[in-house]
Amino acid sequence: MNVPSNLDPKVLLRAMFEAAIAAAQPARCVPPYLPQPPQGRLVVIGAGKASAAMARAVEQHWPGELSGLVVTRYGYAVPCQRIEIVEAAHPVPDAAGETAARRMLERVSGLSPDDVVLCLISGGGSALLPLPGEGLTLADKQAVNRALLHSGATISEMNCVRRHLSAIKGGRLATACHPARVISLLISDVPGDNPMDIASGPTVADPTTCADALAIAGRHGIKLPAAARHLLESGAGETIKPSDPRLAHSEIHLVATPQLALEAAAAVAKPTGIPVHILGDSLEGEARDVGTVMAGIARQVALRGQPFAAPCVLLSGGETTVTVRGQGRGGRNVEFLLALGIALDGHPGIHALAGDTDGVDGQEDIAGAYLAPDTLARAWSLGIKPRDSLADNDGHGFFQALGDSVITGPTLTNVNDFRAILVAEAARPGASAPPSTGDSAPPVPIAADPHCGAE
Structure with a gap:
C-alpha cells in the first residue's frame, strides 16, 4: 500500500x-450524564481547565433552577448565566484559587438529603483548588507544587502528595456536601483514568496514606516545608477512605477519556x-x-x-x-x-x-x-x-x-x-537508516518531500 x-x-x-x-468537548460529553431534577436544590461546583465549558453545557441542558461556582484556568472562562465562573492560576496555584476553594466549601454546607451537588471535574483542578491543609500556607503549597513539577514524579505520585496536603482534595469536598447526593462528572486527563488522580480526587475516596506521600517526597528528593512535613508525619493530613459512610451517596461518571x-x-x-x-x-x-x-x-x-x-x-x-x-x-x-x-x-x-x-x-x-x-x-x-x-x-x-x-x-x-x-513509507530494498547523531549535520542537506516519497 x-x-x-x-x-x-x-x-x-x-x-x-x-x-x-x-471528542472531549463538554458540549458533547456532559449532557448525556445529567441527572433527573431533584426534589431539592441543584448546586453545581467544579474545577479544571474544562470546568467552565462543562458548566455552560449544564446550563444549556438543565430545565430547572440551579446555582453554583466553578474555577478554571485564566483564559478558560466562558459566559454562564447562573453558575459563577472564577479564574485562577495553573500549574502553580494562587490566592484566587485558594479563595474559590473556600467559597466552594461554603456553597455546599448545610445541604439536605433532597439536594444534589453536581461536581464538574477535569484536569488542572488540583492546582485550581489549592486549599492548604491544617497549619499550611498558600506559599507552602506553591513551593511543594513547584518542586513536584520539576521532580520527574508521575502524575499519580504528584497527586498523592497534593491530596494529603489539602483541605479539599482526597474526598474532602464530597464529605462537605453530606448529606446531599453528590454526582461527579469527570473528564479524565490521567493514565488509567483513576478518578482519585483526576484533579487529586476532591470527591473520591483515597486509599493512599500520609506515609505514601512522605515516601514519594523522599524518593524524588523533594524538600518539604516544615509545616507540610509535620502534617504528613503526624497523620493529620489523612484523606477520606473508601469505607467512610459520608460517601455512600456519591456517584462517579467518566464522561470523556483519552x-x-x-x-x-x-x-x-x-x-x-x-x-x-x-x-x-x-x-x-x-x-x-x-x-x-x-x-x-x-x-x-x-x-x-x-x-x-x-x-x-x-x-x-x-x-x-x-x-x-x-x-x-x-x-x-x-x-x-x-x-x-x-x-x-x-x-x-x-x-x-x-x-x-x-x-x-x-x-x-x-x-x-x-x-x-x-x-x-x-x-x-x-x-x-x-x-x-x-x-x-x-x-x-x-x-x-x-x-x-x-x-x-x-x-x-x-x-x-x-x-x-x-x-509514510517503507524503506526501499537495500536501504538502511543512518546512525543517529543528533548534532552532526549530514554532508548534503536533506530536503523534505511534501508527499513523503509517494508516487
Whole structure:
C-alpha cells in the first residue's frame, strides 16, 4: 500500500489532533450524564481547565433552577448565566484559587438529603483548588507544587502528595456536601483514568496514606516545608477512605477519556486508507525516553515492516514526565518530540505531532509541535543544535524557531497528551537508516518531500 500522492502529512496529523480535542468537548460529553431534577436544590461546583465549558453545557441542558461556582484556568472562562465562573492560576496555584476553594466549601454546607451537588471535574483542578491543609500556607503549597513539577514524579505520585496536603482534595469536598447526593462528572486527563488522580480526587475516596506521600517526597528528593512535613508525619493530613459512610451517596461518571479521544483521531485517517494503531492511552515515563523508544518502533516499521507494515500511524496518549535540569522553555510533548527527532535523525518518510489536548504544554500557551524528516537539517541551518536544546529542556524554543509549534488556544477540555507518528513509507530494498547523531549535520542537506516519497 502507498500513501495517497496528495496527502499532506502535517495536515493529516493536525486533523487527527483536532478530532481528539473535539471528542472531549463538554458540549458533547456532559449532557448525556445529567441527572433527573431533584426534589431539592441543584448546586453545581467544579474545577479544571474544562470546568467552565462543562458548566455552560449544564446550563444549556438543565430545565430547572440551579446555582453554583466553578474555577478554571485564566483564559478558560466562558459566559454562564447562573453558575459563577472564577479564574485562577495553573500549574502553580494562587490566592484566587485558594479563595474559590473556600467559597466552594461554603456553597455546599448545610445541604439536605433532597439536594444534589453536581461536581464538574477535569484536569488542572488540583492546582485550581489549592486549599492548604491544617497549619499550611498558600506559599507552602506553591513551593511543594513547584518542586513536584520539576521532580520527574508521575502524575499519580504528584497527586498523592497534593491530596494529603489539602483541605479539599482526597474526598474532602464530597464529605462537605453530606448529606446531599453528590454526582461527579469527570473528564479524565490521567493514565488509567483513576478518578482519585483526576484533579487529586476532591470527591473520591483515597486509599493512599500520609506515609505514601512522605515516601514519594523522599524518593524524588523533594524538600518539604516544615509545616507540610509535620502534617504528613503526624497523620493529620489523612484523606477520606473508601469505607467512610459520608460517601455512600456519591456517584462517579467518566464522561470523556483519552481512549475515546484517540479513537476519534483514528477515525480521521480511515478515509485515507492508512491503518492506525493505538499503542496505548496511558503511556508514562520520562518524555525523552519515551521519544527514543517510539523512534525505535517507527524505524522498525519503516525498515522491517514490524510490528506493523508501512504506511501506518502510531497513536498514543498518556502523561509523560520531565525532570527539569535546564533553563529552556519546554513541556513534556515538545521534549518527547525533540528526543524522537534526534533518534530518528532525519529518517525519510516519518512525521510526527505531539501536543497536550488542553492547548498548554508545560507553562506556555503552545499545545505542542510538528516534526518532519527535515526538522534537524533546518535546525542545523539556523545554528541550533538539537542535543543542546534537549539538554536545556528547550523544546518550545527549538520548534518555535522552526515555525513548527502547534497553537490551538484554550481548547476548554483536557484528555491528556496526544502523540501521532506517521510512517509514510517503507524503506526501499537495500536501504538502511543512518546512525543517529543528533548534532552532526549530514554532508548534503536533506530536503523534505511534501508527499513523503509517494508516487
